Amino acid sequence: MSEDQENVAPMSRLPRLASPAKPSSSSIPTLTAIPPGPLLPSSIANKRKTASSPIGPPPTKRSVSGGALGVSTSGVKKQPSTGFIPTAAGKPAVGGVSRPGSSLAASTTRRTASTDSAGSASSSTSIGTARNRSATTAGAGGVGGRRPPVSASAGASSTRVGSGLSRNTMTSGARATSRGVSPGLAANNGRTAIGAGMASAAQFKSHDGRIENVEKMVGGFKELLEREQAKISSLQMSQVDLQTLLQSTQNTEREARRDLSSASEELAALRSSHAREVDDLERTIARKDREKRGLEEELRDSRDELSRERETVRELKQTLAQQSTQHLTLSAQLAASQTQLTMLQAEVERATLSVSSMKAELHMAQDRAKAAEDRAEEIIKRAKMDADQRIAEIEEELRAAETIRRKLHNQVQELKGNIRVFARVRPALAHESGDPEALADIAYGDERLAQETGQSQIVVTSRTESATGQQREQINNFTFDKIFAPNAGQKEVFEEISMLAQSVLDGYNVCIFAYGQTGSGKSWTMEGGQNDQDAGMIPRAIEMIFAVSNGLRDRGWKYQMEGQFLEVYNEVINDLLGNGQFDTKKHEIKFDKDGKVTVTDAVSIPLSNPRQVSTLLERARSRRAVAATLMNERSSRSHSVFTLKVRGENPLTNERCEASLNLVDLAGSERLEKSGAGENKDRLKETININKSLSALADVIGALGQGREGGHVPYRNSTLTRLLQTSLSGSSKTLMMCNLSPLSAHLGETLCSLRFATKVNTTQVGQVKKAGSK
Numbered sequence: 001m002s003e004d005q006e007n008v009a010p011m012s013r014l015p016r017l018a019s020p021a022k023p024s025s026s027s028i029p030t031l032t033a034i035p036p037g038p039l040l041p042s043s044i045a046n047k048r049k050t051a052s053s054p055i056g057p058p059p060t061k062r063s064v065s066g067g068a069l070g071v072s073t074s075g076v077k078k079q080p081s082t083g084f085i086p087t088a089a090g091k092p093a094v095g096g097v098s099r100p101g102s103s104l105a106a107s108t109t110r111r112t113a114s115t116d117s118a119g120s121a122s123s124s125t126s127i128g129t130a131r132n133r134s135a136t137t138a139g140a141g142g143v144g145g146r147r148p149p150v151s152a153s154a155g156a157s158s159t160r161v162g163s164g165l166s167r168n169t170m171t172s173g174a175r176a177t178s179r180g181v182s183p184g185l186a187a188n189n190g191r192t193a194i195g196a197g198m199a200s201a202a203q204f205k206s207h208d209g210r211i212e213n214v215e216k217m218v219g220g221f222k223e224l225l226e227r228e229q230a231k232i233s234s235l236q237m238s239q240v241d242l243q244t245l246l247q248s249t250q251n252t253e254r255e256a257r258r259d260l261s262s263a264s265e266e267l268a269a270l271r272s273s274h275a276r277e278v279d280d281l282e283r284t285i286a287r288k289d290r291e292k293r294g295l296e297e298e299l300r301d302s303r304d305e306l307s308r309e310r311e312t313v314r315e316l317k318q319t320l321a322q323q324s325t326q327h328l329t330l331s332a333q334l335a336a337s338q339t340q341l342t343m344l345q346a347e348v349e350r351a352t353l354s355v356s357s358m359k360a361e362l363h364m365a366q367d368r369a370k371a372a373e374d375r376a377e378e379i380i381k382r383a384k385m386d387a388d389q390r391i392a393e394i395e396e397e398l399r400a401a402e403t404i405r406r407k408l409h410n411q412v413q414e415l416k417g418n419i420r421v422f423a424r425v426r427p428a429l430a431h432e433s434g435d436p437e438a439l440a441d442i443a444y445g446d447e448r449l450a451q452e453t454g455q456s457q458i459v460v461t462s463r464t465e466s467a468t469g470q471q472r473e474q475i476n477n478f479t480f481d482k483i484f485a486p487n488a489g490q491k492e493v494f495e496e497i498s499m500l501a502q503s504v505l506d507g508y509n510v511c512i513f514a515y516g517q518t519g520s521g522k523s524w525t526m527e528g529g530q531n532d533q534d535a536g537m538i539p540r541a542i543e544m545i546f547a548v549s550n551g552l553r554d555r556g557w558k559y560q561m562e563g564q565f566l567e568v569y570n571e572v573i574n575d576l577l578g579n580g581q582f583d584t585k586k587h588e589i590k591f592d593k594d595g596k597v598t599v600t601d602a603v604s605i606p607l608s609n610p611r612q613v614s615t616l617l618e619r620a621r622s623r624r625a626v627a628a629t630l631m632n633e634r635s636s637r638s639h640s641v642f643t644l645k646v647r648g649e650n651p652l653t654n655e656r657c658e659a660s661l662n663l664v665d666l667a668g669s670e671r672l673e674k675s676g677a678g679e680n681k682d683r684l685k686e687t688i689n690i691n692k693s694l695s696a697l698a699d700v701i702g703a704l705g706q707g708r709e710g711g712h713v714p715y716r717n718s719t720l721t722r723l724l725q726t727s728l729s730g731s732s733k734t735l736m737m738c739n740l741s742p743l744s745a746h747l748g749e750t751l752c753s754l755r756f757a758t759k760v761n762t763t764q765v766g767q768v769k770k771a772g773s774k
């Protein structure tokens with residue numbers, strides 16, 4: 001319900017309160033219809049103000065009753081005259097009455113609002129102000145010119161004065177004065193009212209009875225008001241109680257809230273402590289679990305131990321029982337032994353006597369033994385001297401035998417010829433063996449016959465077509481010191497070479513060439529594959545030389561060895577063991593006063609064991625590979641020369657030797673048209689240089705073959721022959737391995753190689769001499 005509705009509701013109840021005092025049916029409707037408006041709202045307003053000001057001081061009785069009474073009195077007394085004016089004046093009077101009423105109603109509404117907003121503002125003051133406004137409004141209504149000066153409101157004022165209630169009028173005037181109405185206006189109003197009062201005195205008398213009724217009603221209203229005031233007082237009392245109750249409730253609530261927050265905090269603290277306790281308990285439980293498991297394990301172990309202990313106890317008991325039995329047995333035996341001891345003691349006494357006599361005999365025997373020992377020592381000494389003498393004689397004989405062996409060995413080598421030629425045909429490779437037509441017709445002589453004669457045969461059959469289209473078959477028969485068929489392995493080849501290579505330890509220069517066209521197996525023969533089985537002549541020769549030199553150590557020989565690996569490419573020497581990726585130094589060939597060849601700035605690596613050789617070969621290989629990437633297929637277009645320099649000394653025999661083993665992998669020997677060099681200037685230069693050095697080699701061998709002492713040998717015609725000058729001289733042993741391809745496509749080159757090898761084979765170089773030996 002809105003505030004306006006609340007204000008209106010009491011007005012509907014008012015007729016019921018007023019009805020008992022209704023004096024007559026003719027006048028009451030007008031009176032009762034008008035006064036309740038200003039009366040009831042004041043009382044209700046007071047009531048409401050009281051109720052809506054919970055903390056404001058309760059209004060004094062004087063103030064309330066004064067306000068209410070003043071309003072009701074003035075209102076009630078005004079209304080009859082006002083009520084009559086409309087009756088007499090008709091419609092405008094109704095408007096005059098209705099204005100104050102509506103003004104009051106409005107003022108009530110405002111007052112209620114102001115009370116609501118002002119809160120505890122003084123009720124009496126508020127009421128007084130409202131009433132003053134009402135009066136002012138009424139006055140203004142009269143004076144304001146909206147109505148004629150003798151208007152309903154002016155009439156109302158004069159009615160109050162004219163009814164003889166001068167006190168009231170004065171009071172009203174005084175009040176008006178006191179509330180800001182100008183005194184002149186009040187006096188003016190008073191005079192106007194007296195004039196109007198005299199004019200209507202007759203009417204006034206006729207209404208006395210009604211006034212009495214009204215006064216009775218006022219009395220009733222007073223009673224009602226008192227009752228209301230009593231009610232208000234009791235309500236105020238109960239309001240105070242309620243306020244007290246509210247305050248205490250609020251206090252209680254605040255306390256309860258405080259309790260609640262502290263309880264919440266306590267609860268949170270309890271929860272966290274509970275959580276901590278739970279955590280602690282869980283940890284404790286986990287620990288206890290672990291302890292429990294540990295204890296269980298301990299218990300298991302203890303049980304196991306207990307059972308073992310029980311087992312031991314049982315065994316001990318058994319042992320004890322056995323030992324008790326044994327003890328009894330032993331006690332019996334002891335008794336028997338004691339009896340025996342007594343007997344033995346008697347016997348010992350007898351034996352002691354015989355020992356004394358034997359000791360005497362022993363002393364005599366010891367003297368005899370000492371004399372015998374001295375004699376034996378003398379004999380041993382003499383025998384040892386004889387043995388040492390014999391050993392020295394034998395060693396001397398052995399050394400003489402070794403010297404003889406060396407001589408014989410070298411005589412055998414000499415008998416075999418100081419230039420020997422072997423031929424080796426490589427097997428067809430995997431990609432070549434598919435077509436039998438691709439293989440050349442090569443036959444090998446009888447092996448047994450070869451062993452008997454020391455000469456092997458190889459027969460190469462070539463077929464050509466004549467101009468008339470006839471097939472011509474040419475059989476080419478070649479004889480060499482040894483021919484290796486394709487199935488011959490590296491080991492087999494080395495067995496034939498090893499004795500020659502061993503000569504270097506005896507002080508002979510040895511030179512082994514691998515000659516043949518590109519791809520005929522020269523590198524395979526000299527260096528071989530990576531595993532021991534495929535190892536070529538260089539690693540096998542080194543291994544063998546180290547093994548033999550170690551064996552000769554017992555006979556007083558001490559050897560020092562060093563390795564050198566050079567490459568001759570386009571007549572220029574490159575050091576394959578130098579530092580850096582490839583050689584940038586210029587090397588020259590020099591000869592010392594002994595005629596030994598040295599190469600300037602060439603690296604010589606001291607070798608103390610054969611394993612170092614593989615590292616050395618690997619180093620040379622990688623440097624050759626770098627050079628090969630710089631220049632296509634360079635390896636087959638260059639000569640490689642591995643030199644093992646050996647220096648030996650035998651302090652026992654006072655012998656010394658110095659020699660070198662040269663293992664040469666020659667460049668591919670193919671002819672110019674085969675090499676395809678015509679199209680390429682570099683290749684042409686390579687081929688010219690290779691051919692130059694190979695023919696220089698052939699010329700040197702040929703010149704040596706003429707055997708003229710002091711005859712000219714053209715060593716200087718190529719770098720290769722100059723480099724190998726010492727090894728090719730008459731004091732060296734030379735072996736040429738002629739490597740051959742099995743393919744028919746290479747038949748022409750194979751025949752060329754075989755003819756060159758034959759030329760070398762028929763050369764007889766003069767007497768072989770030890771190099772640098774004393």
Ligand SMILES: Nc1ncnc2c1ncn2[C@@H]1O[C@H](COP(=O)(O)OP(=O)(O)OP(=O)(O)O)[C@@H](O)[C@H]1O
Pocket residue numbers: 425426427429486516517518519520521522523524525635636637667668739
């Ligand atoms: N006796 C052999 N047994 C097995 N394989 C061989 C044998 N001889 C040569 N070969 C193989 O034949 C191929 C050519 O051999 P190699 O490289 O030794 O020829 P080369 O004459 O040294 O050629 P280049 O002059 O180009 O160096 C290589 O693959 C090598 O492994």
